[in-house]
Amino acid sequence: MKFKIRLETEFGWGEKRSHEICTLERRSVDASEEDLGLCLAEAKSVLNEIQRALLQDQVEEIGEIARVCRFCGTYLPVHDRRRRRIDTLFGRVIVEAPRVRICMCGLPGIPTLKVAHSPLTRLLPDNATPELRRLQAELGARHSFREAARLLNELTPCAKQNHVTI
Ligand SMILES: [Zn+2]
Incomplete structure (x- = not known):
């Protein structure tokens, strides 16, 4: 028999995304004790894949929220995206983290500067x-x-x- 593990993300703005995590196969005819349930190596792989999908979607949503200035509501541009390494108990994950332009609404009279910040760095300064x-x-x-x-x-x-x- 086959088992498919799929992760369904629902973003705060209603968009849904599906991640195929893995497919497992087990023998039912001539099954042995090793065919029952998950083994440690599979569990580690499944956790790593879930962590990867979950973190990338989380970084995307956190980045989108950071694009809205909390003072004036302006939707700010993404300056660039950088690959960031996040070390977790469930694996090392590389994410594409946006750097968002800083809104100048709190600094009247100052010419617009192209300064950016990374919402992920603020949240996780140590990469772990x-x-x-x-x-x-x-x-x-x-x-x-x-x-x-x-x-x-x-x-x-x-x-x-x-x-x-x-
Ligand atoms: Zn603003």
Whole structure:
């Protein structure tokens, strides 16, 4: 039999998007114990794919919201898009993060400057989620740094850890 895992995104403005995460196949005839349920390697891969789809859509929505000036309501242009690396417990994800022009409405009399900011940098200045950093610290406090890295690599789909990253 086959299983399809699909993620459905619904943006705040009503748009819907579908992400095909993966297809799994299992034997029912001559099934063995290994055919039952998810194995760790599959679970890590599924989590990594879900994280990738979820983060890209989240960055897109957060970027769109940042384009509306909260003071005057002007819809601001995107200055450019930059590839940003986000390290999470469920994998390293590269997203296309917009940099949005700063509205000059609060600075009357000053000529328009083409200054931009990244809403993602404000939200996540360290390129790593707090959950990953907390787990690195917790495991690093209880085990040797090498053992902490081995545990994270064994059990999660996070980017390859070693004693230095811990
Ligand atoms: Zn404004």
